[in-house]
Amino acid sequence: xxxxxxxxxxxxxxxxxxxxxxxxxxxxxxxxxxxxxxxxxxxxxxxxxxxxxxxxxxxxxxxxxxxxxxxxxxxxxxxxxxxxxxxxxxxxxxxxxxxxxxxxxxxxxxxx
Amino acid sequence: xxxxxxxxxxxxxxxxxxxxxxxxxxxxxxxxxxxxxxxxxxxxxxxxxxxxxxxxxxxxxxxxxxxxxxxxxxxxxxxxxxxxxxxxxxxxxxxxxxxxxxxxxxxxxxxxx
Numbered sequence: 001x002x003x004x005x006x007x008x009x010x011x012x013x014x015x016x017x018x019x020x021x022x023x024x025x026x027x028x029x030x031x032x033x034x035x036x037x038x039x040x041x042x043x044x045x046x047x048x049x050x051x052x053x054x055x056x057x058x059x060x061x062x063x064x065x066x067x068x069x070x071x072x073x074x075x076x077x078x079x080x081x082x083x084x085x086x087x088x089x090x091x092x093x094x095x096x097x098x099x100x101x102x103x104x105x106x107x108x109x110x111x112x
Numbered sequence: 113x114x115x116x117x118x119x120x121x122x123x124x125x126x127x128x129x130x131x132x133x134x135x136x137x138x139x140x141x142x143x144x145x146x147x148x149x150x151x152x153x154x155x156x157x158x159x160x161x162x163x164x165x166x167x168x169x170x171x172x173x174x175x176x177x178x179x180x181x182x183x184x185x186x187x188x189x190x191x192x193x194x195x196x197x198x199x200x201x202x203x204x205x206x207x208x209x210x211x212x213x214x215x216x217x218x219x220x221x222x223x224x225x
Binding site: 032034046091096097103 | 116143145153154155157160162167168202203204208209210211212213214215216217218219
């Protein structure tokens with residue numbers, strides 16, 4: 001069936017280093033791929049998205065890369081800060097614009 | 113208030129109780145969603161409403177009953193729940209047809225005893 005999955009459930013990164021969170025997807029019909037960040041005690045918060053006709057998109061300190069050949073999505077966070085500690089979810093729209101398919105999430109831990 | 117709010121933030125209920133979760137969005141959106149978030153599982157979409165009409169019910173047990181009286185409010189009525197229903201229940205909203213831009217509330221942490 002359709003699925004979006006994470007390669008690593010937990011990622012520990014030294015403060016100041018770059019973080020890379022990976023995601024695999026299976027639905028070639030997806031038009032949008034989205035990254036959400038969920039901090040403790042809060043709901044998920046939109047970070048950045050990318051359309052299927054793009055390979056790369058940059059935001060403030062974050063970059064999303066899309067490799068459609070291998071159905072792979074990644075989120076890169078530059079100069080990781082303590083405030084980046086959270087669970088990061090990837091999602092795709094699949095065949096619909098009315099709901100998303102969610103990955104299991106990767107917990108990012110920042111080491112001082 | 114701004115954004116998406118949910119009440120209560122925490123709820124403990126027995127298996128024979130009846131309770132309701134409330135969600136309100138102040139973003140002018142016309143689509144609203146209920147999700148269940150359990151530990152170590154992906155977000156599970158439960159219900160979707162577009163323009164107050166339910167457009168998605170992902171095989172949710174009938175002990176969960178949603179209600180959407182208008183585009184700004186969404187309820188989840190709970191009755192005779194099971195301990196495995198304990199989870200974080202998240203509400204989200206978006207413009208209809210733009211599920212990629214959902215805004216989430218803080219969630220209600222539900223514990224069924």
